[in-house]
Amino acid sequence: MKKITKSMAILALLTSGSLAFAQNIKNIPEVKNSDDKALIVKADHQELEAKKKAAEEKTKLPKPYDPKADAEKDIEKMIAQAKKEGKNVIIQAGGNWCIWCLRFNQYVQTTPELKKLVDDNYVYYHLNYSPDNKNEKVFTEYGNPGDKFGYPVFIVLDQNGKMIHVQQSDVLEEGKSYSLEKVKEFFKTWTTKS
The missing domain is CATH 3.40.30.10 (Glutaredoxin)
Incomplete structure (x- = not known):
């Protein structure tokens, strides 16, 4: 049962990721060929990497703002x-x-x-x-x-x-x-x- 459950969970993750990706591709106007789709995937990957680096940088910087201050x-x-x-x-x-x-x-x-x-x-x-x-x-x-x-x-x-x-x-x-x-x-x- 554990093996089936793990397999089903992996399949669900892969399917939902594929569906989300497919929805994103459908929403982009005039994506005509696989080269265009590859560029979109590359751009999405670069954007995710940039956000990840910014988040890592943010954790290392001092936090001068105090939300509790009057x-x-x-x-x-x-x-x-x-x-x-x-x-x-x-x-x-x-x-x-x-x-x-x-x-x-x-x-x-x-x-x-x-x-x-x-x-x-x-x-x-x-x-x-x-x-x-x-x-x-x-x-x-x-x-x-x-x-x-x-x-x-x-x-x-x-x-x-x-x-x-x-x-x-x-x-x-x-x-x-x-x-x-x-x-x-x-x-x-x-x-x-x-």
Whole structure:
């Protein structure tokens, strides 16, 4: 009985996988020959591999977003600190689910000239957006920039808490990371110092 059950389970898995594959092929317009189907399978495989690598990378990166944080109170404290220190505030909005958010954080933290530029000129805050805590009230206050630009998105506040800039992140990207020159330019543009 065990052998039959195992065989049936394997057959069911193979059949369901074949059916799912066949459905995917049927839903793709104008797949005319086996070479086209092979290209589709190869593309699907590459996409799965890329997702797997991103998931592995995500597990290794620090998680700076805290879904349990009281963002309103935290940002008030950041503004008070910025005023006291003569700096602006950068809010990096995103979440620990977002590979590009984690990559940006890691990039800034491990690139000495960027880390110094940020530490010398800004009070920095990671504003969480996730199913656990969407921080809707805070995001609404800043015009919901994630809806428009995706994540991460950067909100720059002056020392009084006034929003002075929103920066989308995709223009700062380069390959699977970020452009040092573009990120430096972004940070330099919004400092309080000339």
